[in-house]
Amino acid sequence: MIKFFNTLGGKIETFHPLQEDTVKLYTCGPTVYDYAHIGNYRAYMFEDLLKRFLLFMGFDVIHVMNITDVDDKTIKGAIEQGVSLAEYTEKYVHAFFYGLETLGIMKADHYPRATENVQEMAALVKGLLEKGYAYEREGSYYFKIAKFSNYGKLSNIDQRELKEGVRVDSDEYEKESVQDFALWKAQKEDEPFWETEIGPGRPGWHIECSVMSAKYLGDTFDIHCGGVDNIFPHHENEIAQSEAFSGKKFVNYWLHCQHLIRDGEKMSKSRGNIITIQELIKNHGTDPMAIRLLLLSTHYRKMLNFTFDALDQAKSSLERINEFVAKLGSLSLKEGENPEVVTLVDEMRQKFIQGLSNDLNISSSLTAVFEMIKKVNILIAKEKILKTDAENLIKAIASINKILRVVSFPPNIHVNDGMKVGKDAQVKFLERSLSHKIDKKIKEREQARQQKNYALADKIRDDLMAQGVVLEDTKNGVRWKIIKK
RNA sequence: GGCGCGGUACCCAAGUGGCUAAGGGAGAGGUCUGCAAAACCUCGAUUCGUCGGUUCGAAUCCGACCCGCGCCUCCA
Incomplete structure (x- = not known):
C-alpha cells in the first residue's frame, strides 16, 4: 500500500492511480532565465525518487515536465542582452539537462516548451472567455476568481483572507479584482508576441501548465508535483483554469517538496545565496553522487539545510555503501549459501519498500540498507559469508540502487542496473x-x-x-x- | 494579519501512545597491520523547544507559550 501526503486535503492518503498500472505524472519544470541551483534540483530529485519508486513498484509512468521559456524574466534577460528569446533561453535549457544527467535524474517522457504551445493556450483562454470565467481588458485576459467557487482549496486560502493592498503588477491595474490573475498579456512594445485568435500577445505563467498537462495526460491525471512555493498562486490558479474549462477534477494527488535552505534562509536567485552543481563539482571537487545522496536523503517535506559539512557526511555515508560492495566483490569465498543472509536480504528489501511506501520515507529505507550492511559485516568478519550470499547481496544492492542510483560498483562486479553515470x-x-x-x-x-x-x-x-x-x-x-x- | 512547515545526542536524521528512542557522520576505545591507511567492531540521548493537561503509560494526543523558516509578489 503506497501512501502520499496530498496537499489537497492536507493529509496522508493511499495512492490509487486512475489506471491500475499507469501513473500520469506532471512535474513543474524550470523557468530558463538563469542557471538552476541545487535548491531547484532538490525538487527534481524528489520527483526522481517518486518516479523511480513508482517504476520499482511496477507502474508505468508517463512523466511530463514543462519548460517555461517565455515569461517576464526571460523576456527581460533577452532584451538586456540584445538577443532573441530562443537564443537567450537555450543555454539555460542546455545547462538544466546537463544538471539532470550529472545527478542521475531520469528523463521525463515529454518536455513541452511554453513557446511551442502558445496557440493551444490562446484556445484555452478563449474557451474560458466563452464560459464566462475570463474577461478582456485592453488586449489582456484575466481569470475571474469570483466565478470559480472552489478557489483556494489547495492552499487553504479563503479569498477574503488574502492580504489587501499587496503589490499589484503595474501593468495589471485594470483587473476587476486584485485577486484575478492574468491568463494572457497583451502585446507590448519591444516584447515578443504571438498572433492568435484572441489577439496578439503572450501567455501568462499559469496557463502553460494547464494546457501542456492536458495535452499529454488528459483533463484529469494522477500526480502533480512542485516546490511548496508553487502551491500559491501557481497551482491554485492552474486548478482554477483547468477545472473551469474542463468541468472535471484536474489532479488527484498534489505533492510538494520543501525548500532547500542555506544558513537558515531559502536558497534563491533573488537572495543571491545560490550554489550550482557546476560550482560544487568544479570548485569543490564534489562527487555528484554525494550531492545526489544529500538531496535524496532528507524527507521531501522537510527543509533541507545545505552545508558543506552535510555534503561531507553524505559522501561518507555513500562510501560506506560503496566500500561494502567493493568488499563483497573482492572476497574469495566458499561455495554455498547462508540462510541467515537470505533473511537479512529479505528484511532489508521489505523495510526499504515499506519506508518509501510511507510517503517516501527515505530515511527509513536507508536505515534498512545500513542495518543490513552492519549485520553482514559482522558475518564477514566471522567468515560466515558464502559465495551465493555475496552474489545475492550485490544483487540486492543493485536492485535498490535502481531507486537510489548512487552506488558505484567496482569494475570486477558487473551489474545490469540499466543506468550509466558519466x-x-x-x-x-x-x-x-x-x-x-x-x-x-x-x-x-x-x-x-x-x-x-x-x-x-x-x-x-x-x-x-x-x-x-x-x-x-x-x-x-x-x-x-x-x-x- | 492569514495559511503552512519545523524544533529529537556534537552534526544530519527516523520514530507519532507502551519492548533497550532507528540509521548515518564526527569523536573515544578496540581488532587487523611491519607501520600506516582503509575497513570492521564496541561505546554514545533516563531523554525528545518550554510549561501545563489527558492517560495505568507520551517524544508521540490536547492546550498555551518560546524559537527558526516559508508562502500570501516572480520563485523548486
Whole structure:
C-alpha cells in the first residue's frame, strides 16, 4: 500500500492511480532565465525518487515536465542582452539537462516548451472567455476568481483572507479584482508576441501548465508535483483554469517538496545565496553522487539545510555503501549459501519498500540498507559469508540502487542496473588505463615488503597516494582504489 | 494579519501512545597491520523547544507559550 501526503486535503492518503498500472505524472519544470541551483534540483530529485519508486513498484509512468521559456524574466534577460528569446533561453535549457544527467535524474517522457504551445493556450483562454470565467481588458485576459467557487482549496486560502493592498503588477491595474490573475498579456512594445485568435500577445505563467498537462495526460491525471512555493498562486490558479474549462477534477494527488535552505534562509536567485552543481563539482571537487545522496536523503517535506559539512557526511555515508560492495566483490569465498543472509536480504528489501511506501520515507529505507550492511559485516568478519550470499547481496544492492542510483560498483562486479553515470564511466576508464601501471607498482612494493625494506614500500605507497590511488593491505592481498573527492 | 512547515545526542536524521528512542557522520576505545591507511567492531540521548493537561503509560494526543523558516509578489 503506497501512501502520499496530498496537499489537497492536507493529509496522508493511499495512492490509487486512475489506471491500475499507469501513473500520469506532471512535474513543474524550470523557468530558463538563469542557471538552476541545487535548491531547484532538490525538487527534481524528489520527483526522481517518486518516479523511480513508482517504476520499482511496477507502474508505468508517463512523466511530463514543462519548460517555461517565455515569461517576464526571460523576456527581460533577452532584451538586456540584445538577443532573441530562443537564443537567450537555450543555454539555460542546455545547462538544466546537463544538471539532470550529472545527478542521475531520469528523463521525463515529454518536455513541452511554453513557446511551442502558445496557440493551444490562446484556445484555452478563449474557451474560458466563452464560459464566462475570463474577461478582456485592453488586449489582456484575466481569470475571474469570483466565478470559480472552489478557489483556494489547495492552499487553504479563503479569498477574503488574502492580504489587501499587496503589490499589484503595474501593468495589471485594470483587473476587476486584485485577486484575478492574468491568463494572457497583451502585446507590448519591444516584447515578443504571438498572433492568435484572441489577439496578439503572450501567455501568462499559469496557463502553460494547464494546457501542456492536458495535452499529454488528459483533463484529469494522477500526480502533480512542485516546490511548496508553487502551491500559491501557481497551482491554485492552474486548478482554477483547468477545472473551469474542463468541468472535471484536474489532479488527484498534489505533492510538494520543501525548500532547500542555506544558513537558515531559502536558497534563491533573488537572495543571491545560490550554489550550482557546476560550482560544487568544479570548485569543490564534489562527487555528484554525494550531492545526489544529500538531496535524496532528507524527507521531501522537510527543509533541507545545505552545508558543506552535510555534503561531507553524505559522501561518507555513500562510501560506506560503496566500500561494502567493493568488499563483497573482492572476497574469495566458499561455495554455498547462508540462510541467515537470505533473511537479512529479505528484511532489508521489505523495510526499504515499506519506508518509501510511507510517503517516501527515505530515511527509513536507508536505515534498512545500513542495518543490513552492519549485520553482514559482522558475518564477514566471522567468515560466515558464502559465495551465493555475496552474489545475492550485490544483487540486492543493485536492485535498490535502481531507486537510489548512487552506488558505484567496482569494475570486477558487473551489474545490469540499466543506468550509466558519466562520472562512474570516467572513473572506470581511469581505473582500466591505470590498472597495469598500478599492478606493477604494487608488485614492487610487495617485494620490498617481503625484504622488509619498508622505507621503499612506504615510498611507493606515498607516490601512488599523491596520484590519488589508495592502497589497502588486506588478508586477500592488496586492494586499490581511486579516491574521488 | 492569514495559511503552512519545523524544533529529537556534537552534526544530519527516523520514530507519532507502551519492548533497550532507528540509521548515518564526527569523536573515544578496540581488532587487523611491519607501520600506516582503509575497513570492521564496541561505546554514545533516563531523554525528545518550554510549561501545563489527558492517560495505568507520551517524544508521540490536547492546550498555551518560546524559537527558526516559508508562502500570501516572480520563485523548486
